Structure formats: C-alpha cells, structure tokens
Amino acid sequence: MEGHNGHGAGGPGADDAANADGATSANAAANANGWDDPVAREGAAERARARDQRLTEQRRALPDQPGVYLFRNVKGTVIYVGKAKSIKKRVASHFSNPSTQAGRDLLPMIDRIDALVVSTESEALLTEQNFIKQYKPRFNIRLRDDKSYPYIGISLDEDYPRVYFTRERHRRTRAYFGPYSNAKRVRETLDLLGKIFMFRSCDGPEPGRRSGSPCLDYYIKRCEAPCVGYVTREQYRTSIDGVIDFLSGRYRAIESAIDANMREAAAEQRFEDAARERNRLRSIRSLLERQRVTNASVGTLDAIAIAVEGHDANAQVFQVRDGVLSDRQGFYLENEAGDDVAAVAEAFILQYYGSSLMIPPLLVVQQELADREETIAAALTERRGSAVELRAAERGDKRRILELAERNARLQLDQERLRSERRRQQRVDALDGLQTALGLDTIPLRVECFDISHVGGTHTVASMVVLEAGATKKADYRRFTLREGTEGVPDDFASMEEVLSRRLAQYERQHDRSPHDDGYDASFAALPNLLVIDGGKGQLSAGMKVLEGFQRRGVAIVSLAKRIEEVFVPGRSEPIILPHDTPELQLLQRIRDEAHRFAIGHHRIRRDRAMTRSVLDSLAGVGPARKRALMNHFGSPEAFLAATREELEAVPGLPGKVARDLYLQINKTGH
Template sequence: MATPTTKKPRLQEQRKALPDGPGVYLFRDGKGKVIYVGKAKSIRKRVNSHFTKTSGRPQSAGHADMVRAVQDIQCLLVSSETEALLTEQNFIKQYRPKFNIRLRDDKSYPYIAISMDEPYPRVYFTRERHRRNRLYFGPYSSAKRVRNTLDLLTKVFLFRSCTGAEPGRRSGSPCLDYYIKRCGAPCVGYVSQEEYRESIDGVVAFLSGRFKEVERDLERKMKAAAAAQEFEQAALERNRLRSVQALLEKQRVSNEAVGTLDVVAIALEGTEANAQVFQVRDGVLSDRQSFYLENVAEADVGEVALEFLLQYYGEGISVPPQVIVQHELEDLDVMAELLAERRGAAVEVRAAERGDKRRLLDLALRNAKLALDQEKLKSERRRQQRVEALDGLQDALGLDTLPLRIECFDISNLMGTHTVASMVVFEGGAPKKSDYRRFKIRGAAGIGKPDDFASMNEVLSRRYAQWETQQDLSPHDPARNESFATLPNLIVIDGGKGQLSAGAAALQGFLDRGVAVISLAKRIEEVFVPGRPQPILLRHDTPELQLLQRVRDEAHRFAITHHRQRRDAAMTTSILDDLPGIGAARKRTLLNHFGSPEAVLSATREQLEAVPGLPGKTARELYTFLHRTSG
C-alpha cells in the first residue's frame, strides 16, 4: 500500500536516473493512469522543477494536487525538439491527462464539411471532425455564422446540400432548390460531374480564403456569358459576384496587403486563460473565435500560446501561411516547422511589432481580456445562484446540513429489457462528471421482468455496499474509488412514493449516518420525504426546485444514453454475428461504412464490393447469403 512517505524514496530514485536530454515525460498516479505529459530540452531539469518550490512563484493548488498524485515517472528520449513537441501532443491525445493545459470542452464547435469521397460532394454544417475523406473548415464562432456562410455559398456555387436521390441519374424532376437558383440539380443530370466539381473547387477556394480567386472566376464567367449573348446567365453571374463582394467589403480590414493570416492573442490571469483567433483571408476578417483554456495556473503566456496553437491547428484544420502571436515563443521555429508539415507548405510564426498586423493583434488581445472579465462575472453569478439553490433546498427539506454533495439515481429500460441504472453527482450545485457511475441491473429486472422498485432497491443496495467496502481502504490505495467512498448529503430518487420506499429500505445504513433521501415525481414535481405522508410542493420558479430538476434530468439523460448503448450493441450482435466470413474486425468495417446493421442488410452487391478492406469474394458471398435469407 503506497503512502506519501513510502512513495517518496522511489520517486527520488527515478528523478536521479532521468536523462539530461530532450524528450517527453509522463506522470502516472497510483492506478497507473497518466495524469500529466510534458516535454523538455532537459528531461531531468524539467521534471525536478515540478518538485522544487521557488520563492518567486507560489505553487498553485492544482499543481500541488498533481505533485501529490504522482507515483511513477516515465520518459522517452527523442532526437529533436520538433519530435518532442509532436510526441507530447500524440501522448496528450492518447491519454487525455487531467493536469495538462487544454481547451475547455464546453461545446462542440461548428464546422463546414465537404464530402470529398462522393462523386458529387455535399457541403454541410457539422459539429464533428473525425470522419475520413471529409474536408473541414472552421471552427466557426457560431452556428449562425456557419449557416449564413452556407446560405451565401449555395446562391453562388449551386451545390447540393441534400442527402436525397443519388446524383448522376438522367430522369426525374428536380426539387425546389433548383427552381429558386440554389442548386444545379445534379440528382437529375442537369449538371455533369466535371461542372459540379468546378463548383466545389470554388467553394473550397472561398472557404480557404482565396477570395480574389473567387472574384476573378465569377467575373470571367460573367464576361464569357455576355460575350456569348447569354444575358440572363451573365446577369446571374453578376449578381453572384456582387453578393460575394458585398460580404467581403463589410469585413475588409484597413489594408489588403495584410494578406492571409491568423492573429492569435492570449490573455492570462491567475487560473484563467482566453485565446482569441482572428482569421484574415485576402485582407478580409473572415471570422473571430474565442476559446477558454484549463490548467494554466503554472504556465506563462508563451507556454499557453504554444499549447493552444498545437491543439487549435489539429487534424483537418487549414493552416494559413502566417500566424501572428503577441510575443516571440520559446519554440517558435519548432512550431513553424510543425505547422508547415500540417499545411504542406511554409508557415511563418512571428510576433508583430508595428503596422496593421500589430493593430489587429492589440484588438485581439483586448477582446481576450474582455472575454476573461465577462467570464468572471458569469462565474460569480453562477456561484451565487448555486448558493441560493443549496440554501433554499436545505430550508425547504429541513435538512441538518447544506446538501453540498447530491447523488441522483434513475432506472431505464425498454419493455423490461437491458435494464440499467445511473448515478449522477452534483457538488456545490454543479455536475461532477468524474463521479458519475452506471449500473447493469443483475436481478430479475435485468433479464426481462420489469420491476422499477426492485431495480432501485438493488442499485441503492450496491451503492451502500460499495461505500462500506471503500471505508476499509487507505486513501492512497489504488483500488479506492472516491466516487463511492464519499458520503453524500442528499440522495435524490427519480420517481414517486414506491421508488422512495424501495430506496429507503436499501439505504438504512446511510440514513443512520445523517444522509437525507427524497424522491422527485415528474407529473407535478412532487417531492416525497420518508415518514411524511404528503409531498412537498416547491414553487416552480424557485432555484431549489430548478436544481432538483437539473439533477433529475441529468440522471435520466445519463441512464438513457447507457441503455441505448447496451440495446444497440445487443441488436448489432444479434443481426451481424451470424453472417458468414464476418468477424469482429469486418463487422466494425461494415458498420463504419454503412452506419447501421439495417443498412448492411439492405446493401446491394455493388455497395458491398465497394467497402474498403472487404475482399470481393467475401462481399459476393455475403450478398448471396443475405439475398437467400431474405428470399
């Protein structure tokens, strides 16, 4: 069993043995989980700096927590600083360490995607960025920005946005988009594949910021149509050109010579950081984005900027020829080399000292500082609202203590199948997702005999049993689970009197230790308390009821998600596992390609033969089997 005193000599020996060269190091906790990844010109000096207090720089609480948690150090020597930077990022993506600087993942950023693997590519709004054979542009500052951009592009380039009939046919009628001049109708053969690809090239040029190229091309088409006396077509091209020019004029910066670049400014204050990115394309400010970063307390602006650039310019993101930062970075040359590799051409990363670029940088920095100030105000308002909700809840329920830790339980099933339960945790009135837990119901309710009362009794009995088990473990034991080891102040059960009775019977040990238990019924939001015949009715506009509703709804969402995963996995197994010549790897390949088991079963022979990685013979045998089975 490891304790702070017994682990210290081992760490000291590991630190003494560290090499004095460039590379990457990993900190692991008592469970072997990677909690921090770092890079250094000298691994030994950098690692030792984590464990050495300096008088000029007080150690933050987060950094102190990390140092206390470290029980093992590993390192990897590399041949260059560029390789160290790249290896560090690969490890961060792989392990998602708790204490590394990272973008706050509080939303899915919007992108524009182009399906380049299709003969007639679609251009569409998306919030994911992982599909193969997709060209992604973004992230954009808002969904509204994406939709406005797509609205303009459909008018100018007439691409398809639907997932309807497969393009390339020579029959049928076009949809409304064709008649209102928002699509060229490739679905009925009005546009050849070559002509359509030319339109997509225009979309790519526009989204890449090559605005002058787009303007020249539209002007050329307008003049060509006029010369051929196709005056209606010439008027259409003129209107498209004017639409593009009107948009660009509104966003043009003071000097077109600024060119194509990104301006990146970082504001850092205490434990908070904000990054602003101004995207300038052909002298036009095409978008402005704001990002918040976590785990920055021990970093300076240069370190935060470097980590932000590495994460922002990830896979699928277009890198401009120049990136302007607020001051010279320590690894500036290495960063430029890495971005050049991602762009496929030279990239200059430098600070701006004067001129229009400096003015843009100053503007971005002011926006970053303003964003931090606004976030502080919002955080303070949220904190006050949570305090009011907790105080109100204590008064309304007559609790002895403030319900700082609330656990909520919910049961989910579909006609008695795949019954699961969820436990969500709120601390200080906010979700603590690291403590969320899921349970697979083991009793009769878990094998097709629906009984929500029995299910609730089972899951709460297991919760209490887990708490008892954890009390026998040392706080430093790797087997200890803090989610179960911590005693809640309040347990909320999703349901009415019946669920509460089932839960209270299982939680007598908790009740004897002062833990309060209630249930919340959905119909009119009645709050039931053990030993009280009548429910408590809270006003719907009170923060205490709104907190209970958030907790209950989150437990329901978490349970439903887990239930769907189990149900879908069972369906996939039952449908695909009997197919001849299809093992686990090929099953994943088919599902990734078609999207669902049902789509696999209805696929044509040609579609099966087109699946990457599936041999033609296997595809034909599979089609024959499915056809014989369905016939």
C-alpha cells in the same frame, strides 16, 4: 461496467475520479480519511517515503536529451505531459522549485515518470501535443470540448461533392475547413456559399430524388440541378473549386474568375447567365467590403492573442485573407497549472494548428512569445510543408489587428468569468433554498439521485448521478445492472431496494479505504448529504428499508414524483409542493432528469446488444466470419432459415460439410 461488488455497478470516468482523489501526501491522506491511529499514519508515511525513493531513482535515470516526459499517478493515469531540451533538467526543476499552486498540487500526485527521447525541440513540441490530445492530462493546457468544434466538409470522393456541416474530420478522401468556434456562423457561411456557388444540398453520394425532377433549390437559384443533367460534372466541380478557394481565403482569385465569366456570358449574349454572374460578383464584393479591415497588401495571416487570469484563459484567432478579416475564432482553455501568457499561447497554437486544415504563412503573435518563436515556427513549418513565420508585430496594420484580437480576448475572458460567477451564485441560492424547504441540518453539497429503467421488466438497469456544489460531477456517475422482473412483470420497488442496498454496501466497503488501495472507488466512498429517489411514496418506502445505515450518518432521503413534482420525505404523509419557479425545485428536476437520461442510455445499450443476437449465434460451426458470409448471401436470418440444403452448399466460402451440418441443425431444432 462491472462494479466492485460484483453486481454490475460501475461507470465512466473511474480514472478521472482517481485523478481527482489520487495520491496525496501522507498527512493529507490520513486527515481526509480520518485516520487517527498511529498505525494508519505510519503506513501512509511509509508509502510516501517509498514513492519518493522510487521517483528519485527514476529521475536519476532520465536522459539529458530533448524529448517528452509524462507524469503518472498511482492508477497509471497520465496527469501531466511536458517537453524539454533536456528531460532530466526539466523534470528536476519541477521538484526543486514548484512555482505555482498547481505545481504544488501536482507533485504529491506523481507516482511514475516516463520519458521519450526525440531528435529536435520542434519534434518534442509536436509529440507533446499528440500526447496531450491522447491522454487529456489534468494539469496541461487544453482546449475545452475540443471534440465538438464544427468543421465544413466537402465530399471530394463523390462525383458531385456536397458541402456540409460536420463535427468529424476522419475521412482522408474529403476536404475539411476549421475548426470553427461558433456553429451558428458556420451555418451562416454555408448558406452564403450556397447562394453564391449553388452546390447541391441533398444527402447521399448521388444527387437528386426518386421523382427524377429538380427540387425547389433549383427554382430558387440555390442549385444547378446536377441530378437531371442541367450542369455537367466538370461545371459542377468548378463551383466546388470556388467554394474551396473561398474557404481558403483566395478572394481575389474568386473575384477575377466570376468577373471573367460575367464578361464572357455578356459577349456571347447569354444575358441571363451574365446577370447571374453579376449578382454573384456583387454578393462577394459586398461581403468583402464589409469585412475589410486593412489594405490588401497585408496579405494572408492569422493574428493570435491570449488573455490569462488564474485558471482561465481565452484565445482569439483573427484570420486575415487578402486583407479581409475572413473569420474570428474564440476559444476557452483549461489552464489548471496557472501558466503565463507565453506558455498558454504556445500550447494553444500547437493544438489549434494541429487540428486546423490550413496554416497561413504568417502568424502575428504577442511579444511574450518572442523567445519561443523559432521553435514553434519550426514545428508548424514541418506540419505545413513550407515556411511559417511567427512575428510579434510592433506597429502598422498588423499591430492594429493584434490589438483588436487582444481586446476581444480580454473581453471574452471577463464575460466568461461573469457568467461563471452568476452560475455559481445560482447554484448557491438553489442549495440554500433546498436546505430551507426540506429542513436539512446542513447544505446538501453532495446530492445523489437514483432511477430505474426497463421495458416490461426486461434489461432492468439503474443509474446514480451526482451533483457536487450544485454542479454535475460526471466522474462519479455509476450504472447498475439489476435482477430481471419475475416472468416479465416489472417490480420497480424491488429494483429500487436492490440498487440502494448495493449503494450502501459499497459505501461501507469503500469509505475507510485509502485512495492508494486497489479497488478504491472515490464515488462510492463519498457520503451524500441528500439522496433523491425518482418516484413517489412507494419508491421512498422501498428505499427506507435498506438505507438505515445512511440515515444514522445524517443522510437526508427524499423522493420526487413526476406528475405534479411532489417531494416526499420520511415520516410525513403529505408531500412538499415547491413552486415551479424556485431554483431548489429546478435543481431537483435537473438531477432527476439527468438520472433518467443516464439510466435510459444504459438500458438502450443492453437492449440493443440483446436484439442484435440472431439465430445464427446459437448454431455450431458458425463464427463471426461465417455469420457475415451467410448474412451477405441470404440478406436476413429468415431467408437463411428457409434455405434448402443446395442453397446452403452454394454459399461462397462455406465448406459443403458445414453447409450440410447447418441444414441438419436447423431442421432438427425445429427452426
């Protein structure tokens, strides 16, 4: 990504950095940037007054109708999405009565308000969730890592479908079940399903392998060998239907079908088949009895409980199918705005069932959602295509299941907070230890690490990764594209000198800018407490040539040599050797490895782009469409270069004159 200095510096998360450091109040901006002169303060105050006037005019123009509104910051990034029966009144309430600390943090960051009118409140709910999924606003409630939740996929577009673990669900010709919160449990479920329904585990659209004989799965009763015709396509599809019934919670139908198959096989004296069906029936019944939490009359439902504390929230989904607790899902949520249980529950339900492939007819929820049940139910009914009921259970088996979900939500939230506190304390100990070991004047709250990556001096790149308070800050990561080595000879010292000089130049260009200015980069504007160079004495010496400006500002500079993890510091001939089990060395290793990973990733992208260029790119008259046609016809650049004029003229869709020109170009250039 191109940087502000024109040398290829840049990186991911620029919008996130702008979010974090975006529009603030005039005084806060002035204090943060050290503007003590009256001119700077007056300029900031004038911008704030202009913004307030603009927002007032936008608020007056908002419609008094149901819909969705979006708050954007000065960079145009969406930082909050809301829905309302009346957009105008709801937006006004944000400004007249910010009820939480997060609300007070939100208001100074708003630079523009957009609105979208819809027909009904339930439509507004669904539209809001679509926008949240698209923009991932900082101040909205969101599932953590929502892209990584696992699913079980079934390839119904194949003659002999596979049942497999996946994290994508974009193919319309396939069935997906999930999302699940625990990948290990998904794999255990797949293992159980394989034993019961004996579907194939081989990859590819066609079953089997080149040898033409069944694999081991057939002999251990894990597959019925469709690859060699031991089972017909219809029989195999019946097994897949059983998998779908199981994942959909139709357990009684599965029991009945297997029991009928067993009795039919026994009546026909196919005793081996009858024994196999009997074993399948025992496995199913054993599993269901272990998981049965109530009587079958409870039917099919999801019990949803939310626990909230500060900015943290946990949601538990207890899935009951035919009276059996088929699964329990737990999700952590980001609650930056500090919303209450009702708001978190509403957002979670809409997000969860927006990606879930199955919505049950009944959701048992907490009492706090009582006044929102009708609107949420209408939105889910529209998505499911049939009636969905939300009910706050007050007694009986449903209440008992909900209480169990509530206890689990509170327990999971407490455990997560304990783990977070433990990780925070470990980071504090590591930073304290690093300060002592390196003799630093202050705790290194911001640490930057730089690494170089190339192959033989080609496609040379560098990375800058950042730790703040001991935790990675990926929004501040940056990549650099550097000058190539001379005649393919790498020069790591010159490369390190270049990237560090550019880092210093960016700081001097950025640090006295306002966050409102075009081209402002919060990462380059920040001053590190500690700068780590990946390498030994040579890399440190190269860095010291250009980092005098950082040293004058109190930045400590060290290098970390990988062989025996030696830490070199300026002015000291002998390295510092830190014990391998100390948190301070582990912190340095972690940021060094992260810088290496980030640099390698950028290098591979540049190298792959270069390698994908072929001789066809240098020929006149060959665009993307003709390049595809030539490659499809000949199969490789080599075959194309060896083609005769007649063979080129025979390419479908290629005009005869163009084919003759290509033949002349190839031979004239000596290819």
